[in-house]
Amino acid sequence: MKTKLLTLAAAALLAACATPTLQIDRTHVSENQDSRAQFLILHYTVLDFDRSMKVLTTGGKVSAHYLVQEKPSKVYQLVDENRRAWHGGVSYWGGATNLNSASIGIEIVNPGFTETPMGRVYAPYPQEQIDDVIKLVQEIVARQGIRSDRILGHNDIAPGRKQDPGPAFPWKQLADAGLIAWPDAAQVQIKQAIYQVAPVPDAVWFQKRLAQVGYQTPQTGQLDTATREVISTFQMKYRPADFSGNMDAETAALLEVVTTPGGMLMKKPLPADSRPRSEY
Known part of the structure; x- marks a missing residue:
């Protein structure tokens, strides 16, 4: 009985010392805001699917919001869009820097390029994979309101340091889908x-x-x-x-x-x- 009384007393004391939950009024919403995601960056992984998934989800110190498998094509979300993924590195576009903090990254499973006696040869992208990338970009743009001129490749924001998604990536198809503008x-x-x-x-x-x-x-x-x-x-x-x-x-x-x-x-x-x- 004594032990029970001591337990009840301790519980009462803790309850008395507990900080009351802060009551926040959320009925007023400012018009002066937009999405934290201002850019959408496309990459290729250079690795096969299994190794890409391991690097992007474990101790590789690199991540992306989405990973798009090649065959069969499938989209995986690895990081919530409201959180920062580590995909851009040292980056710049139109005066903006540190784009990880303001972007969504899509990694596309693709081996990148192979050095040959005739020069670099870039691997093609399966059309079903590109179809899924386009659908994914459409949905992200609709959700986040990302401008068409801020849908970019990793090479755009880090020229010379990065080549992805490379010359084999069909940017013209994104233009045909109404996602980016294209030269007349x-x-x-x-x-x-x-x-x-x-x-x-x-x-x-x-x-x-x-x-x-x-x-x-x-x-x-x-x-x-x-x-x-x-x-x-x-x-x-x-x-x-x-x-x-x-x-x-x-x-x-x-x-x-x-x-x-x-x-x-x-x-x-x-x-x-x-x-x-x-x-x-």
Whole structure:
């Protein structure tokens, strides 16, 4: 009986000392807010599915919000969208840095590239995997309100240091799905014809235009290694057949159209359950 009384007394004492739960009034909601997720970054894993899953979920000190398997295609969520995943590293886009804190990362299972006597060969993406990536991006964009010009590759935010998702990734399909804008082909053709007979712009012009797009670009006035890497990254997206990093007529035409008001076309977004089949 004595033990029981002591237990009851201790319980009463603890109850008396407990801090009351803070009552918070949540009836007033500010209009001045938006999503913490301002960017969506696409990667390839360089590993097979099993190793990708292990690295992204265990002690690899790297993670992503989503992992998209190749065959059969399947989407896995590894990190809640409201939490920060460790996928971007040192990064920059349009003046923003440390993009892990403001982005959602999608890792796509793909081996990346193989070095061969003929140069690097990038692995293709199965179409069913790309279909799932597009659907996933559609849903995230609808949920988070991410701007189309902030749907980027890892190489966009870290040119030279990173190559993923690489030239084999079909950015044009994202444009066809109404997720990103795409250079007006007619305008590119006109500009390219001009640059094929007139001098191609110099490194100063290329560096300023690439910085205008959003890339972290040296402003040295020289076609240095870092500038070539940024040009190559730009080419991987808009002209993947040749991403040599050279300042040629077609690249100048593309870059001028991309940075000129009215040069980028945006399709009407498709429903999340539709495949990208429409035309401009």
